[in-house]
Amino acid sequence: MSALLEVSGVSVTFGGFRAINNLSISIGEPELRAIIGPNGAGKTTFMDIITGKTRPDEGRVLWGEKSLSLLGLSESRIAREGSGRKFQKPTVFEAQTVRENLAMALKNPRGPFDVLLHRKTGEGARRIAEVADEVGLFEHLARPAEVLSHGQKQWLEIGMLLAQDPRLLLVDEPAAGMTPAEREHTTDILKAMAETRAVVVVEHDMEFVRRLDCKVTVLHEGSVLAEGSLDHVTANQDVIDVYLGR
Amino acid sequence: MRQSFIAQNPSVLWFIAALALFTLGVTILSEAFGIGVLSTSFVKTLGKTLCLCLVAIAIDVVWGYCGILSLGHFAFFGLGGYAIGMWLMYARTEAIVVESLASAPLPPTEQEVIDAIGTQIFGVVGASEFPLLWAFSDSLILQLLMVVLVPGLLALVFGWLAFRSRVTGVYLSILTQAMTLALSLYLFQNDSGLRGNNGLSGLQNIPGFEDVPQATISIVFFWASAAALAIAYLVFAWATSGKMGSVIRGIRDDEARVRFLGYDVERYKLFVFTLTAVVAGIGGALYYPQAGIINPAEIAPIASIYLAVWVAIGGRGRLYGAVIGAAAVSLLSSWFTGGGAPNLDLGFFTIQWTDWWLVLLGVSFVAVTLFFPKGIGGVFDLIPSRRPTPRIGDYGPEKGALRREEGAP
Numbered sequence: 147m148s149a150l151l152e153v154s155g156v157s158v159t160f161g162g163f164r165a166i167n168n169l170s171i172s173i174g175e176p177e178l179r180a181i182i183g184p185n186g187a188g189k190t191t192f193m194d195i196i197t198g199k200t201r202p203d204e205g206r207v208l209w210g211e212k213s214l215s216l217l218g219l220s221e222s223r224i225a226r227e228g229s230g231r232k233f234q235k236p237t238v239f240e241a242q243t244v245r246e247n248l249a250m251a252l253k254n255p256r257g258p259f260d261v262l263l264h265r266k267t268g269e270g271a272r273r274i275a276e277v278a279d280e281v282g283l284f285e286h287l288a289r290p291a292e293v294l295s296h297g298q299k300q301w302l303e304i305g306m307l308l309a310q311d312p313r314l315l316l317v318d319e320p321a322a323g324m325t326p327a328e329r330e331h332t333t334d335i336l337k338a339m340a341e342t343r344a345v346v347v348v349e350h351d352m353e354f355v356r357r358l359d360c361k362v363t364v365l366h367e368g369s370v371l372a373e374g375s376l377d378h379v380t381a382n383q384d385v386i387d388v389y390l391g392r
Numbered sequence: 393m394r395q396s397f398i399a400q401n402p403s404v405l406w407f408i409a410a411l412a413l414f415t416l417g418v419t420i421l422s423e424a425f426g427i428g429v430l431s432t433s434f435v436k437t438l439g440k441t442l443c444l445c446l447v448a449i450a451i452d453v454v455w456g457y458c459g460i461l462s463l464g465h466f467a468f469f470g471l472g473g474y475a476i477g478m479w480l481m482y483a484r485t486e487a488i489v490v491e492s493l494a495s496a497p498l499p500p501t502e503q504e505v506i507d508a509i510g511t512q513i514f515g516v517v518g519a520s521e522f523p524l525l526w527a528f529s530d531s532l533i534l535q536l537l538m539v540v541l542v543p544g545l546l547a548l549v550f551g552w553l554a555f556r557s558r559v560t561g562v563y564l565s566i567l568t569q570a571m572t573l574a575l576s577l578y579l580f581q582n583d584s585g586l587r588g589n590n591g592l593s594g595l596q597n598i599p600g601f602e603d604v605p606q607a608t609i610s611i612v613f614f615w616a617s618a619a620a621l622a623i624a625y626l627v628f629a630w631a632t633s634g635k636m637g638s639v640i641r642g643i644r645d646d647e648a649r650v651r652f653l654g655y656d657v658e659r660y661k662l663f664v665f666t667l668t669a670v671v672a673g674i675g676g677a678l679y680y681p682q683a684g685i686i687n688p689a690e691i692a693p694i695a696s697i698y699l700a701v702w703v704a705i706g707g708r709g710r711l712y713g714a715v716i717g718a719a720a721v722s723l724l725s726s727w728f729t730g731g732g733a734p735n736l737d738l739g740f741f742t743i744q745w746t747d748w749w750l751v752l753l754g755v756s757f758v759a760v761t762l763f764f765p766k767g768i769g770g771v772f773d774l775i776p777s778r779r780p781t782p783r784i785g786d787y788g789p790e791k792g793a794l795r796r797e798e799g800a801p
């Protein structure tokens with residue numbers, strides 16, 4: 147396991163408020179990592195920094211074998227480097243069909259002219275069907291995404307990540323609004339994906355994290371409070387005080 | 393399960409068929425090739441309307457599909473008109489000058505001819521020198537190239553600056569208005585090199601075709617406008633369907649999400665903005681020879697706003713909606729403002745439509761926005777689709793109905 151992502155000494159302030167404070171995290175490839183922490187700990191902001199949405203005031207974010215600095219790259223460029231993201235609130239293209247949503251995410255050249263001259267291929271259609279099947283939306287391929295239930299939208303977004311086939315997956319609270327059976331399926335997918343790539347999961351639900359059975363990082367007030375196995379961090383007194391004890 | 397482009401977009405076929413029928417009808421009713429029911433000036437009005445439909449579908453693509461409310465596309469339209477107008481004016485003045493100098497005792501030198509053309513064209517603004525802007529005006533080919541290049545390059549530079557700094561929404565609209573205003577103010581100046589507020593005139597006279605009656609010229613321009621509209625419609629329908637359409641509509645609905653999928657949103661916006669500007673320029677180049685005159689007032693910011701109003705009334709996000717809106721509102725507008733509509737006597741007050749038309753338009757715009765957000769084009773949604781609805785699960789309401797496992801219905 148070599149490091150795919152090296153975040154070191156990163157800080158972000160929003161109008162005087164330090165949302166991320168000298169944060170350092172390293173993610174390997176392949177690796178499954180869970181990030182937990184109280185509300186406002188900076189979990190989503192951490193993902194914003196990696197994906198280029200938020201620029202940190204200081205620190206480094208290095209990517210891949212060549213230690214490419216992600217700071218200063220555009221969101222789309224970072225995504226093309228191989229990072230995919232699922233948002234806390236499911237964000238799919240409501241006005242478009244499930245198939246169109248998946249087709250847009252499918253790993254293909256992203257330039258305007260590539261897309262303009264893009265021709266549907268049997269290979270692409272097969273891949274879309276495969277992904278849709280995996281996330282249980284095969285029967286809904288032709289339906290617009292707006293008619294899906296909240297849980298199905300979560301699935302569609304996970305499906306879009308699968309279609310994108312990234313090296314690094316950032317998944318923000320995937321289990322919200324899902325039934326227990328769906329949660330189980332989600333853990334299975336995430337674990338399967340983490341066999342070949344880096345997967346970072348933010349989740350509040352402890353049962354869910356336990357099932358992921360992976361290294362856990364606890365964030366608090368923008369920095370790492372504890373890191374290790376779930377049993378290890380839940381035994382940590384600091385963690386109990388700020389997170390679990392409440 | 394691959395379907396042809398037309399099968400996926402049946403409205404394209406309907407539109408082309410309707411346009412062809414309309415063109416045929418106008419030709420049969422025209423003075424030049426038919427029974428002469430339609431006057432030459434009305435044929436010109438119809439031809440101009442087709443050009444307005446052309447720029448309207450461009451706005452629809454940039455606004456209705458891509459979500460960029462550009463209030464500056466009429467500037468590109470005007471630039472296309474100026475580009476072709478320069479050649480029309482130069483070539484025609486040259487013919488007149490050469491003819492009048494031919495009777496002189498000594499044959500004129502080339503410089504004398506050019507000076508005489510300059511005096512003729514720029515006399516109204518008290519100049520006689522050819523400004524640099526007119527360097528290519530003697531070449532039809534080069535000026536035709538300018539029809540495409542000038543709006544295209546302006547859109548490219550403007551769009552690059554605006555999109556790169558992530559200007560969106562209302563701010564972008566204001567910026568496009570500012571561009572239009574700056575351009576028209578510049579053109580209003582006498583030393584702009586484009587004859588200030590006089591603009592370019594006599595554009596209906598096509599050099600080399602002086603002997604052809606206007607009736608014939610009007611119908612030829614009408615055909616050209618119809619052909620341009622058909623081609624642009626096809627190109628836009630193709631570009632906004634399939635995956636490109638998906639990405640463009642995605643940008644309209646949630647551009648941040650599109651970025652996180654790896655698409656360079658700014659490049660897509662620039663592509664759409666520039667392509668539509670070029671189409672607007674072509675529309676202008678076909679419009680102004682039919683109008684006969686172009687002046688800076690044509691590029692006034694309000695013109696671009698009207699364009700957006702037409703598209704909103706017609707129904708944005710569908711190309712035929714833009715065509716319907718542009719055609720209906722612009723024809724109605726010339727009917728009302730041209731004094732065609734009878735005054736409405738309310739007893740205590742007489743509504744004179746020449747004054748009140750804008751109020752009516754404004755009220756209609758607000759009404760459509762509030763009550764029919766899909767616009768006139770939304771009417772077509774009421775036509776039941778013949779496509780089989782995709783069924784999932786079991787096919788019938790009954791327990792004994794065909795089951796999915798048993799096969800397709």
Ligand SMILES: Nc1ncnc2c1ncn2[C@@H]1O[C@H](COP(=O)(O)OP(=O)(O)OP(=O)(O)O)[C@@H](O)[C@H]1O
Nearest residue numbers: 160161165183184185186187188189190191192234
């Ligand atoms: N754009 C912003 N401007 C100002 N403050 C922000 C911004 N984004 C985040 N914050 C603040 O930074 C802190 C960290 O927010 P963040 O969304 O990263 O928390 P989180 O750990 O994801 O919380 P939750 O569990 O509620 O999702 C919060 O106090 C939040 O209010």
Ligand SMILES: [Mg+2]
Nearest residue numbers: 189190191234
């Ligand atoms: Mg969060």
